[in-house]
Amino acid sequence: MTVEVRRTANGLQLDLTGEWGLHELEAARRQLAGIDLRGVRELEVNTQGLGSLDLSGAWALRQFLQGARTAGVEVSFQGGEPDQLRLIDDTLKSGAESQLPAAPLADDAGLLHDIGRFVVRAGHDWAQSLAFLGRTFLTLLRSLRSLRRLRPVSVARHVYETGITAMPIAALIAFLVTVIVAYLSAQELRGLGVDIYVVDLVTIGVLRELGVLLTSIITAGRSASSYAAELGSMQLNEEVDALIASGVDPFEVLIVPRVLGFMIALPLLTIIADLVGLAGGALLCRYLLDMPLTQYINRVNESIAPTTFWVGILKAPVFAVLIALAGCYRGMQVRGSARELGHKVTVAVVQAIFLVILADALFAVLFMKMDI
Amino acid sequence: MERYPVIEVRGLVNRFGSQVVHDGLDMEVWPDEVFGIVGGSGSGKSVLLRSILGLQPPAAGTVRIEGQDITRMSELQLRPIKASYGVAFQSGALYSGLTVLQNVQLPMIEYLDLESSLLDELALLKIRLVGLGADAAGKFPAELSGGMVKRAAIARALALDPTLLFLDEPTSGLDPVSASAFDELVLFLQKQLKLTIVMITHDLDSIFRTCNRVGVIVDRRMESDTVERIVDHPNRWIQEYFHGERARGARIAAGVGDGAGHGA
Numbered sequence: 192m193t194v195e196v197r198r199t200a201n202g203l204q205l206d207l208t209g210e211w212g213l214h215e216l217e218a219a220r221r222q223l224a225g226i227d228l229r230g231v232r233e234l235e236v237n238t239q240g241l242g243s244l245d246l247s248g249a250w251a252l253r254q255f256l257q258g259a260r261t262a263g264v265e266v267s268f269q270g271g272e273p274d275q276l277r278l279i280d281d282t283l284k285s286g287a288e289s290q291l292p293a294a295p296l297a298d299d300a301g302l303l304h305d306i307g308r309f310v311v312r313a314g315h316d317w318a319q320s321l322a323f324l325g326r327t328f329l330t331l332l333r334s335l336r337s338l339r340r341l342r343p344v345s346v347a348r349h350v351y352e353t354g355i356t357a358m359p360i361a362a363l364i365a366f367l368v369t370v371i372v373a374y375l376s377a378q379e380l381r382g383l384g385v386d387i388y389v390v391d392l393v394t395i396g397v398l399r400e401l402g403v404l405l406t407s408i409i410t411a412g413r414s415a416s417s418y419a420a421e422l423g424s425m426q427l428n429e430e431v432d433a434l435i436a437s438g439v440d441p442f443e444v445l446i447v448p449r450v451l452g453f454m455i456a457l458p459l460l461t462i463i464a465d466l467v468g469l470a471g472g473a474l475l476c477r478y479l480l481d482m483p484l485t486q487y488i489n490r491v492n493e494s495i496a497p498t499t500f501w502v503g504i505l506k507a508p509v510f511a512v513l514i515a516l517a518g519c520y521r522g523m524q525v526r527g528s529a530r531e532l533g534h535k536v537t538v539a540v541v542q543a544i545f546l547v548i549l550a551d552a553l554f555a556v557l558f559m560k561m562d563i
Numbered sequence: 564m565e566r567y568p569v570i571e572v573r574g575l576v577n578r579f580g581s582q583v584v585h586d587g588l589d590m591e592v593w594p595d596e597v598f599g600i601v602g603g604s605g606s607g608k609s610v611l612l613r614s615i616l617g618l619q620p621p622a623a624g625t626v627r628i629e630g631q632d633i634t635r636m637s638e639l640q641l642r643p644i645k646a647s648y649g650v651a652f653q654s655g656a657l658y659s660g661l662t663v664l665q666n667v668q669l670p671m672i673e674y675l676d677l678e679s680s681l682l683d684e685l686a687l688l689k690i691r692l693v694g695l696g697a698d699a700a701g702k703f704p705a706e707l708s709g710g711m712v713k714r715a716a717i718a719r720a721l722a723l724d725p726t727l728l729f730l731d732e733p734t735s736g737l738d739p740v741s742a743s744a745f746d747e748l749v750l751f752l753q754k755q756l757k758l759t760i761v762m763i764t765h766d767l768d769s770i771f772r773t774c775n776r777v778g779v780i781v782d783r784r785m786e787s788d789t790v791e792r793i794v795d796h797p798n799r800w801i802q803e804y805f806h807g808e809r810a811r812g813a814r815i816a817a818g819v820g821d822g823a824g825h826g827a
Contacts, residue, residue, distance in 0.1 A: 527705030
């Protein structure tokens, strides 16, 4: 790619040689920009030695020639005007608009405006999610009338995918966290000589709070994300539209089985987490505090009230509904793009975890007021 | 001047498990021609395209693009070759998170270091070239109609000024008017940009309007010839394809063959 510049009587002659392509574009632009057009009246462009000229190369040449023309230079071609230049001219001539539409003006209407819009949007979002919740339950009630409408196969699949396959990780987390709690409390309580209370702490902590809360948070990460991703990509692929078009209620076939499956899976997972947690406590007490296993079991029996286990396990279905709905709701909101899918999956997980912890706090207050 | 094929496929074998898709397939595409790839559903047209693009390593055989065997090249060696051709996938495969303009700019940004104003101008030129308005440039793929998506996909395929263009079913899913306009676009691009175009298509009108030569995949191999001659090929499937009920009108419209049916 070279431009040779020669002075003639009335101006300049440019000899274009070699390849004028996209990869030589920067070099071409630099060379052309370096040509001094001052005092030039005629510009003759010789294209006879030109190897090849692609659209990008032609664009660089065209810009230079346009600049020259506006400066009052007469441009002529030796060897004919390249077709590519004419093609660009024709392309830009056709159609009305040749300019990019102006980017939408940045919205800088002030902080108050932003806050207002945020509140309106948040309120709208809450209303929508409540409507989603309501519709899910109405559909659930309707499908309760017959076993076929309840889609037992689909429900079983979701119990398997969100429950059975989550057992190892839920058990592991329960075990590790219990060991941490027992270890920390053993350190403190041993100094006071009341290390038997480690058992109380572990038992009540695991059964009432830790078992269900940890399991919910883990499965919120696992299942809310998979629900949102599954439903979201179905939306992108127009599968949901296909269901609606064939007269099938997507709430009935997609959402109710997921919510129902997760409502079954989470309490079962919680029981496993409780058991593993207590086992972890036993292990630590046995080896760290030299407490015989029988003593541990006796102490566990003494420390739990009849309600302790049920207080924990009762929360599981409620958390399950919150997690499943967060995942499904955000998944169904996906429209248009892969980026949107990623965004909604993120929102689903964050909201599922947030809702679980919020609900847990409300439960704590409720149970305290009820004195259980 | 001696001519070399732009694409040369020799003895291509593709199999998935026990299912053999291609068995010794040969194919040549010459410079400046529009080559149509035709075949029944499931005959392996898309697998062939994927093999040529290096997306599907073949079980045996060679695929040469501009004389270089791409089946024996590393990802890094393939980069300049991949920059030399453009592909418009069947469903567009536009990046859904980017606007049309950004879609066209993406390959340029990947391969070149250009100012953003120049990027805008060049991308807009490609978008205008395929018949889209500047207003489409700022839109996201989800906001485009089917025909616009296909045009935008071609604009992106043209981003690096390739000499070779692959089109996978460019007219499928378009109404006859849009499909016909699309054929015009293909011819226009081929002529104006001196492109070599390889096109998978089911559309008989498209074949007769745009293709110079056609390769038909039958019995896991390819029979290729000029459009005028391929219609007289003795193979039964080819006879049925070009002389069936649906083919007659297309042939009459394009003035290929006598239109009365040879083997039918």
